[in-house]
Amino acid sequence: MIDKSVESAEAAVADIGDGASVMIGGFGTAGMPDQLIDALIARGVGDLTIINNNAGNGETGVAALIKAGRVHKIICSFPRQSDSHHFDAAYRAGQIELELVPQGNLAARIQAAGAGLGAIFTPTGFGTLLAESKETRRIDGRDYVLEYPIRADFALIKALKGDRWGNLVYRKTARNFGPIMAMAAATTIAQVSAIVPLGGLDPEVVVTPGIFVQRVVQIATAATQPMAA
Amino acid sequence: MIDKSVESAEAAVADIGDGASVMIGGFGTAGMPDQLIDALIARGVGDLTIINNNAGNGETGVAALIKAGRVHKIICSFPRQSDSHHFDAAYRAGQIELELVPQGNLAARIQAAGAGLGAIFTPTGFGTLLAESKETRRIDGRDYVLEYPIRADFALIKALKGDRWGNLVYRKTARNFGPIMAMAAATTIAQVSAIVPLGGLDPEVVVTPGIFVQRVVQIATAATQPMAA
């Protein structure tokens, strides 16, 4: 019997080592797998490459990971925000490397990795600083930049429900990068509000098929998240 | 009020003209929008370029369109089957042009069109007849073929339910090419078993968001399709 459920966040991240590349789901705090990140911080590993849309908000999640000094490099689209002070400080101190990627290229490059493509020609960023020194090509009268897949050793994502085969469904805009990151990492670890029995998810509504998920850990949280004050 | 529902299959296809490129959903007969195709045949237009996984099965759908002599070219992955006699005859008579595409490249090229990519490097087909004279590149030690998007003027697809904004859900393996073709055509026309009131589809389980669908037509059919004898 295959059972991908793991008893704790600590056990779920126990093989993430120094220097690993780790995709982390979430757009701001929505969909951010805080408990998995806390477990990763507790493990004490460092020199991580993090792929996330942002570079931390406030004091939790990716922000806490950066604050703890564990992030060598971050690949993201929107680091600077009103509450990205931990990233800002680390960046200004030269302690963290930044690869800035337009958000849609970030999504497309992650999806390309999951789908086994070697590279894609995307129109986004053509003629801008973010395409400097990149290969370009005019196709059918439009200009494109060649971009390469972004893959990772691990993906840490948050979903609403999962089952022991790793099937996942998400909740509202917390879905965001979860489904594509799950496809692009060698090992995908999902924290879910509830692990349901096999058959508890309608086969028509599964968003992430279990083939893309290696571990599922149940973290009891309220289904509806109150907004932070 | 936006209402994308159309009263009949005839009205839904009324602006498809001679020489149009038309994606048609379906894998074999599962997901094939037979009534839309019948309406297209009745319109009498010809010289069509058809994009479908197969090249017709038996006497209905794409097979009927080919039999009626309306197809100038077909882009597909698996034309020859035990029941593809209408295609076989047209092909042997030199009446139809065939572009054979590996099935995954067909899907990826359709998805690339929907996503606005200019081209993709795919590993499938490298070193084979189907990549002859195509640009190739070695990336990170693996060989890839450059493939271009496939887009179309129209997509005819079949879904289970739709609403007046064009949101769609599918049924079992009839989903197949529907969601990606909907994204890759200028005008997507969906035949559904039922048009439900707005709000009748759970926002978490909509597979094709209405932005990708221009017309929805209700064709009453049994929810469960009996197999042909």
Next chain:
Amino acid sequence: MNRMTRDQMAARVARDIPEGAYVNLGIGLPTKVADFLPVERDIFLQSENGLLGMGPAPAKGEEDAELINAGKQPVTLLTGGCFFHHADSFAMMRGGHLDICVLGAFQVSIHGDLANWHTGEPGAIPAVGGAMDLAIGAKQTFVMMDLLTKQGESKLVERCTYPLTGLGCVSRIYTDLGVIAVGPEGARVIELVDGLTIEELRRLTGVPLAFARQIETA
């Protein structure tokens, strides 16, 4: 002359959004356009973080941290809206499925080049988000901005000096002083606020400006 207020600018943009349009409103000032879309019109607001059919802000106490917009503010979902993942969301932009996006700007060139993501100043931490995807992806890109900086410099320029977001992507600029079409043929003024003359606008911007045959007064 009468400078338009931010609300007036938002109402002006809203007037140009037809029923049935799929629209993305950028972070900041463009978000305000939503308040001026007539409720009886079906207009589909897309948010890059994965929702279509975005509704207004929720009532106090009804906020849901997992139902937010691109600016990470709480929103609601209209009946008939839906959720999807980030690759599909940006396929909607890059694939040309959005009819209109409305963005803020640091500068726009008379040929429609846009600069709105980075001042390029030393020490500034850049952040681009979905701006580049939106700018080049939507069928039409509108910009909403004050025509002049606080220092009185024109933000409509012959050539952007700030780092670009996209080339030749903007078709129309809605400003506090008027509405200007931009593109391959250069800039053409469509509307002017009451009391502002063509000559005055030429002087304020310092760029070549053509004028629509019949200029409306905003």
Next chain:
Amino acid sequence: MNRMTRDQMAARVARDIPEGAYVNLGIGLPTKVADFLPVERDIFLQSENGLLGMGPAPAKGEEDAELINAGKQPVTLLTGGCFFHHADSFAMMRGGHLDICVLGAFQVSIHGDLANWHTGEPGAIPAVGGAMDLAIGAKQTFVMMDLLTKQGESKLVERCTYPLTGLGCVSRIYTDLGVIAVGPEGARVIELVDGLTIEELRRLTGVPLAFARQIETA
């Protein structure tokens, strides 16, 4: 010598599929492998037309024309299975998420090149389907075939003469006469049917063959 029956070949392949494997069984002979997978093992069968967790054929009268496999035959879905669209389905292959695919073949070279989609004969209508994606996408590609054609020619060859499906993609061949590993180092025989000698196999195939230190008898 004892040629293996098709059922014996299918059972032999099934023995090499571990619990938890994600597997695609090609059209034709490979489909039979499903019948020999132990029911107590969780093995995930993928079908290219958009399902994971494929179950056995339905009972007579329970067939559903919208629940079919890649061969367009009616199947069932196991509890815990799910549906998805074609781009996601082929991402599972091309992205390296499938552990094993099992395909039929016209020819396999000692270096793992595969030819299984087209005879190349004049007048033949080619059809490729998902064969090329599967062959190069799965982590391991197994081939199931009779070692010899009806005319007695070896289908294990030094170089394929039929049009290729993929280069160097096959790792193991399950035949009616034995099991052979192929790859960059060439072909190595792992198992032989009872009564067949190494010399005889060399003669039948005419290709260079290495032999595992301890050859099992199938």
